[in-house]
Amino acid sequence: MAKITVDGKVFEVDPNNNLLEEVLSHKQDLPYFCWHPSMGSVGSCRQCAMIEYANDDDQRGRQIMACMTSPREGARYSIEKAAKFRAQAIESIMTSHPHDCPVCEEGGECHLQDMTVMSGHTYRRYDGKKSTHTNQDLGPFIGHEMNRCITCYRCVRFYRDYAGGTDFGPQASHNHTYFGRFQEGTLESEFSGNLAEVCPTGVFTDKVFSKQYSRKWDLQTSPSVCAACGVGCNINPGERYGTLRRVVNRFNDEVNGYFICDKGRFGTGYVNSNQRLRVNMSRSSHDGQPSELTPTEAKAHLRAMKGKAIGIGSPRASVEANFALRALVGKDNFYAGVSDAEFGLLSQVLDIYQNRPVHAASIKDIEKSDAVLVLGEDVTNTAARIALALRQSVKNIGREMAAKLKLPMWHDAAIRTLAMDKKSPLYILSAHATRLDDIAKQVHIASAADSARIGFAVAHALDISAPAVNDLTAAETTLVNSIAADLKAAKNPLVVAGTSSLEPALLSAAANIATALANGDKHANIALCVPEANSLGLMLLLDGAQNTLGKAMQSGANEAIVLENDLYRRAASAAVTTFLTSLQNLAVIDSLQTRTGEAANLVLAAGTFAETTGTFVNYEGRAQHFYSTFKAAKEIMSSAKWLCDTEFGQEPRIHILTGGAAAILPNGYKLQKLTPGADWTFNGAKAPRQHHRYSGRTAMRAHINVHEPKQEQDEDGLMTFSMEGVPPTTDATIFNSPWAPGWNSNQALFKFQKHTGAELSQAGHGELLFDGSAGAKAWYAATVTKATLQGFAMFPLYHLFGSEELTAKSDAIQARATAAYVALNPADAARLGLGASDGVQVQNNGAVPFLVRNSVQPGTVGISVGLSGLNFQDMTTGVALNKATNWQNPKDWRAGNIIVSDAGSASAYGRGTQGNG
Amino acid sequence: MSNLIASTAPKARQLTPEEIHDIEHEKTHYPYAQAVGLEALKIVQKYQGWVSDESLLAVADYLKLPPDELEGVATFFNMIFRRPVGKNVILLCDSVACWMLGCDSLKSHISSKLGIDYGQTTADNQFTLIPVPCLGDCDKAPTMMVGDVTYRNLTPAKIDTILAECKARG
């Protein structure tokens, strides 16, 4: 640490960071544009000017850009004395800005507005013409208004340098510099939505939000957790007039940091969907006429099932909801609402985390990794935020090279230049090309079983006591040695695997590698991707019971309660139908209409994550609490509340259920640390969900009744559904949307961080349920089952946009999704006699369009998961394919939405095109 | 939401054997394909007169560079023409030495003679007029280039002769 003086104040600073970051860490107001805590400095905007004095006698000093300066021990600096230059800089930056704040989506949370005011530019002297630009249609997610651009280059630094996107960049030069695509069209990056947050003004905006726009201060928001996959990114949803308007990133230094993926940001439209269940219904028989129930009646119906019904839990429902179901039906009658294959895989994930000497890697850990093996997991589509983290991991070699030259780590452009195409090693073993192949040292296309064999061999190469694999080819042996050497040489090696390939041996192999890398006290990093937001929470509540869905369907029960689940996505259609029709009484609690719900005689409308408070356990066993953003209509209740029985009171506060679950979960006591307690107040006040500038409170219902209604109450405590309360400024456990005087944009965040870019002042990054202390060295057997298959060997193909059940029902996601399809090797497509516009008959499960992909191995077929038109659960491992007769492509078949990066395709970073064309 | 495959977006054209030959020659000079990008665009321009979207895509494909990256470079440099130009591109120096010696009146002369302003092409597709920063012939100002040839110590009469010659060549 070093001591510096800034305008007479003495600050202790880290000389390895840049001066801007340090000055902000001391909560000083120093304007900036181009610098970003996650992307480092490039010195382009010239807004963060300060004066540096050579010595005590120096009165004049020298102007510096704080972002491009390492603080010197004992040096004297001034922010005030550079005010004139900063005012000049902002005045010239604003010469071509359209001043269209009233109609700009960024208005009121615009960093440019804040910095303009802060820099003292209030009177416009420029009287010339503004330079103007033509906008592009960048697809359904991102709006483009280039005239607002101030040319800070943040967009391209995020999109290209940070996120690895290639279809966007700067064009032209001088004051005509333009940021866009070569040709108009949808941005390909899975992280494009971050542009809306990274852009300091309204050039890139959230198009979904724009269509249902509200000013930031009119949004009711809460700290929440994304429900769209197993990563558990922290988000901040915003509501107005009873509809969810948008989602923005909520900073968590251990998990998502500053960035989330596009599924999480744009995939919450289902909350407002017309497919939402908004009333509670019952019918006397399967085909009887439904009748509407009051919540009290509905609850009575449900409670009447106690002691008779089995319960099927949900990986997308909260820990509290699953716990309440388990409490209602009893431990023995509580079944996992996941496919039987997934049950086995998730059980193994738990076994690895709990009984092996491994450390479940957080996103932050992944970013720090310097050698990575990805075993059969298409993370871009199954856990996108991990893919973004892996992109950062390969840059670590550049940081090492820079350290040798004593370059500061904030010097982003110099580090990239130095590293050129050198990357920390990343190996990908996959059944098809993935969107991370461009950063991989080696991509090996192989079946999941063969990838597992290679994985086992790597473990053996690292530790001779690990079981060996004997039948490797020469090429495989070379690959194994290369992977093992790189993992061994690394300081922070990492293995990434997951459940999506449906291959248990892959998990075993990953565990063996991590075990082999573990050394004494050092636990090796492993990241095991799981499918849904609470997959692990559900499994932990089963507490070791082997209550699979298959067993539930065979249990002979006459009554069942299905929690937030469409069983047709979990098991073969025929089996599900048989089961559901065998039931005399089926209750389904869900937020959306499903095929399962159609078979129920009691349907209860559940709140979505946005209307629910609860806990999810993510892929690494991190329990995270989320607060409801708004109160759902009276007929809708959170699943947990529906299921509550007298044991906990009829409608207990949520923490009672959390406490109940805590008794079952490993290290469950930690759940209490997720909130400051249900009765927490700050000087007697709760924390508000609404901004102190929230407008229209007394007027928004005036057309119905001029009397202002009582504000909605949150019986769960902590937060109010109103402006009343004290905005948490230090207590990050209920840290909501950042705001600080003068800082109306998300850039206000630094005011709440211990150090700029680092953790929030009071932690709040969730609680890890696996402490990694349990495991002793033990090996999984290196057995890989290779069945003799009939037809094509099937592997699943996941789609970030469309595979997940709920997000797929959002308009924006549907615009990026496509109909179900199969992916084939060109030779196989030819062999099947497929022409460009033909379809493929998949066993007897119907016909679908097809996509030719060079990376798909001959004899194998990729089957899309979760897309409309084909139930993946009906597939067998060997699939018979034939040319479909009388085929016509479905309307929602949009091959152009499939973004693949198969080597040898027409374009290295191309979109799909159907057939051979 | 428009269906992207049905888009009318331009597709890469086939590079000619001459273009490929020249690009391959340039590739021998550099360890990275990216470094050949600008040279390759110039090669295409040499043969085609300008760089169309189809040409840019062809170069991008050939060098395995993202088109967006190549476009960033193509549009950065003054002498890559991303719009069609006439057979003869007149680069009239408008920097300070030529300005002092009357390039503005030469520009008016050319404009009235050909009926085009800066950035425009004659209807017969013969001439495009573009201003160029200092051509480094200040002792022989005013100067201009037509194609690869530099003309110095210009006068309106001299320009008339040059334009006539160019037109005669076709």
Add this chain to the structure above:
Amino acid sequence: MTLTNKPLTKNIEAGRAAFNFAQYQAAGGYQSVAKALTYKPRDLMKLVQDSGLGGRGGAGFNTGLKWSFIPEPDGGPRYLVVNADEMEPGTFKDRLLMENDPHLLIEGMITAAIALQATMSYIFLRGEYKEAEKALLKAIKEAYEAGMLGHNIQGSSYSLDMALHTSAGRYICGEETALINALEGKRANPRFKPPFPQVSGLWGRPTLVNNVETICNIPGIVANGVDWFKGLGINGQFGTRISGVSGRVKNPGCWEMPVGTTFRTLFEDYAGGMQDGYQMKAFLPGGGSTDFLLPEHLDLPMIPGDVQKAGSRLGTSLIMVLDDKTCPVGCVHNLIKFFAHESCGWCTPCRDGLPWAEHMLLKLEKGEGSLQDIEILKEACGYMAPGNTFCALAPGAAEPLQSGLKYFMDEFVEHVNHGCKYHKH
């Protein structure tokens, strides 16, 4: 090499084609290569440093010292790049050297590359220099054929390749880090220093970028020695350099002369003074990005320090004469328009400040300006001062503006009241 007092232009004769390899060698060429191969690289760098040779691109930094910052070879590639992107308004000296004696540049590059232990060398040539391109391509080919380039040069263990890169017109490429980005096939935005190119330059590897004329000095220094080189200068200076004159003078052109020659000698003896009917009002001493000097400064020797004391920079030492019948406001407008257009668009003061300045100057020229515009123009000079911008482009642009305002303020004010009184060309 025969001892000459014009080592840069001794082979150049008006109306005669440039020497081919054999002619060049017969005239004493390529001697420095053989000699350099007998040196230890660091000794060669020291020799150049001791000669006092300063960079001829405009900055004037000691060339040998600049070389000495290159780290010891680590087995990886190292690059020598010659900056032949001559585009500074009023500058036409590198064109002369490359078109008329390309082998001198190539010899200098080989010798410099030996000192730097470079593995590859590039000439970054301005795209519009078609004649130079032809001359250099021919000369490089000849040098390869003669075994002066390629594998094991002259039977030594040293190998060097050379390639010509032709650019596509951007002034900013004259900035060495922007040039490196352009050579890598990227947008030519400058890079922040440190790291300096010597440490992390082309493709992140050790790289030296030198101006054409600088490198053309190397053969003489290495072949004839430091004392000879030092003896070429006058007024306490070393070597020769090419200086020139443009504008309404009798005999515009550029000539090799001892470093330390006065502006007056250049202007009167070489360029023959003003054309009849014209008076010198002011002159830009070394390109468009230098401050105006007045006739009273003509007796200054062309030495960086002396010129700096007079409030300008020597720059490229090719002077542009502003005559009494040309509008100084218009002249500054022309220059600022150039710089605004050539701004790469990376940093704010340059990208957004220069177009604004140009706008105000145009208003003044059209008689639509105001006194406030003049005030803002004055402010703009401080705004674009060195240190405030990412590279030297905008501070350079500010130089003719600030000195124009200093020397011709009354004319600026007159423009507000009466518009431009000068004859429009």
